[in-house]
Amino acid sequence: MEYPKEGVIWPVVPDVAKPFYNGMQQHKVLIQQCLACQTFQAPGRITCDHCGNNKLEWIEAKGTGIIYSYVVFHRSFHPYYDDKVPYTVALVELDEGPRVMGHIETNSGQEYSVGSPVRACYKTINDKNELLYFQVLDGDKS
Amino acid sequence: MSRDPLSAVIGLGMTELRRDYTVASWQLAVEAIGLAIDDAGLTHQDIDGLLINKSPIEDLSALPMDLQDYAGLSRLNLLNVVEAEGSSMVQTLQQATMAIKSGLAKKIVCVFADTPLRPDISAAESFAIAMPMMGQLGIEVANGFYSAIAAYAMAAQRYLAVYDRTTDDFAAVAIANRQWAMLNPLAKIRKPMTLEDHHASPWLVEPLRMLDCAYPVNGSIAVVVSEASLAKEHPQPAAYIYGMGQGHAGNINRRGFQPEIETGARMAGETAYKMAGITASDIKACEFYDAFSISTLVNLEMYGFCPPGQAAEFIAEKGIGPGGELPVNTGGGHLSSYYMQGATPVSEAIMQLRNRAGERQLSQLDNMLVTGYGGRMQFHAALIMGQ
Numbered sequence: 209m210e211y212p213k214e215g216v217i218w219p220v221v222p223d224v225a226k227p228f229y230n231g232m233q234q235h236k237v238l239i240q241q242c243l244a245c246q247t248f249q250a251p252g253r254i255t256c257d258h259c260g261n262n263k264l265e266w267i268e269a270k271g272t273g274i275i276y277s278y279v280v281f282h283r284s285f286h287p288y289y290d291d292k293v294p295y296t297v298a299l300v301e302l303d304e305g306p307r308v309m310g311h312i313e314t315n316s317g318q319e320y321s322v323g324s325p326v327r328a329c330y331k332t333i334n335d336k337n338e339l340l341y342f343q344v345l346d347g348d349k350s
Numbered sequence: 351m352s353r354d355p356l357s358a359v360i361g362l363g364m365t366e367l368r369r370d371y372t373v374a375s376w377q378l379a380v381e382a383i384g385l386a387i388d389d390a391g392l393t394h395q396d397i398d399g400l401l402i403n404k405s406p407i408e409d410l411s412a413l414p415m416d417l418q419d420y421a422g423l424s425r426l427n428l429l430n431v432v433e434a435e436g437s438s439m440v441q442t443l444q445q446a447t448m449a450i451k452s453g454l455a456k457k458i459v460c461v462f463a464d465t466p467l468r469p470d471i472s473a474a475e476s477f478a479i480a481m482p483m484m485g486q487l488g489i490e491v492a493n494g495f496y497s498a499i500a501a502y503a504m505a506a507q508r509y510l511a512v513y514d515r516t517t518d519d520f521a522a523v524a525i526a527n528r529q530w531a532m533l534n535p536l537a538k539i540r541k542p543m544t545l546e547d548h549h550a551s552p553w554l555v556e557p558l559r560m561l562d563c564a565y566p567v568n569g570s571i572a573v574v575v576s577e578a579s580l581a582k583e584h585p586q587p588a589a590y591i592y593g594m595g596q597g598h599a600g601n602i603n604r605r606g607f608q609p610e611i612e613t614g615a616r617m618a619g620e621t622a623y624k625m626a627g628i629t630a631s632d633i634k635a636c637e638f639y640d641a642f643s644i645s646t647l648v649n650l651e652m653y654g655f656c657p658p659g660q661a662a663e664f665i666a667e668k669g670i671g672p673g674g675e676l677p678v679n680t681g682g683g684h685l686s687s688y689y690m691q692g693a694t695p696v697s698e699a700i701m702q703l704r705n706r707a708g709e710r711q712l713s714q715l716d717n718m719l720v721t722g723y724g725g726r727m728q729f730h731a732a733l734i735m736g737q
């Protein structure tokens with residue numbers, strides 16, 4: 209697949225995911241909740257992955273969670289990242305349960321691992337898009 | 351054994367597997383198809399089915415339905431491009447078996463071809479796609495989350511944390527693969543590997559190192575699947591299929607689910623074992639799809655050889671390399687032999703079942719487990735094969 213060589217690639221956002229991206233623009237983490245069984249859903253779904261119901265509601269998550277898993281890119285796969293390796297991308301399990309993806313950033317000296325608590329933050333990409341990332345919080349691992 | 355096989359593989363064709371580009375995938379596929387038909391002692395006129403496994407990283411035009419015409423097959427009662435990502439090759443053998451059992455076709459060619467190494471693009475670039483981890487959300491590219499390696503690294507990190515393991519578990523898999531590769535003239539990397547070599551191997555996407563990743567090649571592999579009752583009429587010993595299964599457990603991305611390390615392979619195995627009338631303890635050897643070292647650990651666990659998190663202990667106690675109690679990926683697997691996706695385990699299984707595996711030949715192969723998976727270990731297909 210060919211990607212543009214300049215800047216961060218911003219996805220072509222499908223309609224079902226637009227509320228999440230609009231939420232990021234306003235510095236909110238939006239997830240979904242099933243109106244039938246109340247199960248919280250990772251964003252961008254049209255049915256509940258627990259009961260199959262198709263009535264889902266967008267709600268704002270608290271924006272805190274823990275690192276479910278993470279990887280450290282030591283190799284750049286796109287020119288934008290050539291001078292940014294190593295960088296860390298995590299799946300963060302929000303307090304409500306759903307998992308979302310974002311970079312992990314730390315204050316100097318902070319360590320982290322799977323289970324470390326994190327908080328949603330945002331950075332401006334390509335001068336116009338707000339992108340969710342996660343800052344490691346001080347405190348015990350859960 | 352007295353049980354009846356479902357079908358038989360009677361032909362195997364492999365092009366040269368190369369680290370440089372020569373011709374397009376469809377041309378390689380035509381060559382492999384011809385070799386497989388010759389190997390089965392058949393002619394093109396005998397073939398009445400063609401099932402095509404296109405590489406997920408290539409466009410549909412790379413191996414189109416027209417491959418029928420390019421290969422000179424004009425009497426087909428069955429023709430399909432089977433798209434199930436890395437599980438496709440095993441699924442083509444399953445579909446061929448179903449077609450034979452239903453009477454739709456009798457002599458079916460299944461073919462895979464890929465050319466990740468191109469004059470203008472490296473294999474690393476070919477595989478540097480953003481893996482869909484987040485469904486329709488599409489946020490992976492914005493996060494620079496490129497390459498299949500990254501998706502498997504995510505599974506690997508989760509595995510290490512949940513089970514309190516170290517990357518030496520990955521080394522145990524890579525080293526066993528390499529020991530097998532040293533016995534396989536077709537394998538591409540045959541120099542000895544030590545734990546120190548693994549430690550010194552550079553991180554690509556941590557916690558996966560270069561030595562944890564598949565070794566890409568250009569090439570094509572084809573097989574001919576036939577009715578089991580007629581299999582003895584052909585020049586090569588038949589490799590029989592006794593059971594098959596699939597498992598697609600979904601990617602439920604929220605608390606309570608760990609699709610990265612608790613996979614649909616469990617379902618695929620249970621169905622396949624039941625169909626063959628066996629359990630995991632009857633399996634004499636495994637040919638896993640193993641594009642990354644982590645996946646062999648998860649496969650050993652999900653296919654029922656040991657409890658979750660204990661694959662490395664299983665490897666240390668029983669052994670999966672030459673001389674081990676459960677030989678796994680006996681040609682060197684994807685890591686050290688050749689990455690022909692699902693066709694790698696299928697081809698090695700057939701060579702073993704024909705007693706044509708030379709120095710690495712196993713004995714008493716009444717039940718071999720042969721598997722494929724696709725995506726981020728999401729889509730699983732398994733065969734129970736035997737002599």
Ligand SMILES: [Zn+2]
Pocket residue numbers: 242243244245246247256257258259260261
């Ligand atoms: Zn529901």
